[in-house]
Amino acid sequence: AETSLTVPGIKYVIDSGLARLKRYSYRTKIQRLPIEAIAQANAAQRAGRCGRTSPGICIRLYSAEDFALRPLYTEPEILRSNLAAVILQMTDSGLGAMEQFPFLDPPDARFIRDGEKCLLELGAITEAKQLTRTGQQLLAFPLDPRLSRILVAAETRQVLAQAVVIVAALSVQDVRDRPFDKAQAADQAHQPFADERSDFVTVLKIWYHLHTQQQHLSNKQFRDYCRSHYFAYVRFKDWQDLVSQLTALCHEQWPST
Numbered sequence: 001a002e003t004s005l006t007v008p009g010i011k012y013v014i015d016s017g018l019a020r021l022k023r024y025s026y027r028t029k030i031q032r033l034p035i036e037a038i039a040q041a042n043a044a045q046r047a048g049r050c051g052r053t054s055p056g057i058c059i060r061l062y063s064a065e066d067f068a069l070r071p072l073y074t075e076p077e078i079l080r081s082n083l084a085a086v087i088l089q090m091t092d093s094g095l096g097a098m099e100q101f102p103f104l105d106p107p108d109a110r111f112i113r114d115g116e117k118c119l120l121e122l123g124a125i126t127e128a129k130q131l132t133r134t135g136q137q138l139l140a141f142p143l144d145p146r147l148s149r150i151l152v153a154a155e156t157r158q159v160l161a162q163a164v165v166i167v168a169a170l171s172v173q174d175v176r177d178r179p180f181d182k183a184q185a186a187d188q189a190h191q192p193f194a195d196e197r198s199d200f201v202t203v204l205k206i207w208y209h210l211h212t213q214q215q216h217l218s219n220k221q222f223r224d225y226c227r228s229h230y231f232a233y234v235r236f237k238d239w240q241d242l243v244s245q246l247t248a249l250c251h252e253q254w255p256s257t
Contacts (some may be wrong), residue, residue, distance in 0.1 A: 013050040015043060017062040021074070024082040026114040031082055031144075039074045043067060076105045083107060083115035084145045088124060091131050092139055122149045141246070142252045143171060155254050162204060164250060166241040169203045175239055176206070178233045186230040211234055211243070 019042065020033045038046075043060065050056030087098055093099060098112050106108065106125065121123045122145055124135035134152060141148040147167045147217050155165030169175070178186040193209065195201035210231060224231040250257060 001125040003028045005095055007049075008053055009048050011054075011056045011213055012051070013046055013056070013058045015046045015058055015060045017043065017060060017066070017095045022077065023078070023080045024111070029114075029118075037066075037070060039071045040067065041073045043070070052174075054241055059250055064183075069199075078103065078107050079105055080112075082118070082144065083111050084122075087112070087115045088119060088135060088138060091129065093137070097129070101134055118143060123148065124149075137253060141249055143167065147171060151250065155250070155257060158206055159256075160250055166200050166238055168246055169207070170253075171220060172238045172242060173232075173235050175210070175235045179230075182230070187191045189230045206231075207239075211240075 004118040007087060017037055018035050019038045022031060022035050023034055024031045047060075050058055052129035066167040083098070090096075090098055090101070098107070098115075099109065115126070116129065119135065120127070122134070122138070123132055125131060125136050134149070137152050138145050140150060150163055152168050154160045175185070176190050190206075193202050195205060208226065210226070212216060213225055217225060223233050225231075226236065
């Protein structure tokens, strides 16, 4: 129900009251997507998706008391995200130090220091917080700077095509499907692609295999193949689209590749 699209004729909406929210831990350096209860504003948005042209009904799978105890709005994303990309953009735009920028909801100083440390480790900024050539290259990609850095390093080592596939895989949901009631069958289907050397090699094996199958099968046959071998067709298409977009950006950044 929570979508930017308005679909005429929708009369009913079922709201679970839950959503995946991006949360970054500066201690573990991990970006998570935990499932959390949505705020009241999000619930109102979901209810608004029904009955646009006539009265509609929103069925909430939680109590009115639960709804009343929820915060009015979701915490701003800048307060729960890795700030490396934001700091990189601000440095490039000449907006000055992030600590001095007049945010309506200023981020925690610990998150700012963590973002600056990340960019320093990536070679994107200097100790004086000046943008480097590497930092300028990272700006060409709409990705987490850590993923963009993989592409920059891969170009110098002439393995850009493989790195694009891996980076795209890290940016979308895993193409491997593992239904709870068929977990063992899914594991068996995915086992031939497992590589002891690296999970990244496993990703490349899956990519090349599915790409080959797609070339030799009709669209319906390929959908059926993905389903029977426990691969999510829609996720593969998302992966494929992102690979295509990143490849185009890489050609713009490095025309000779």
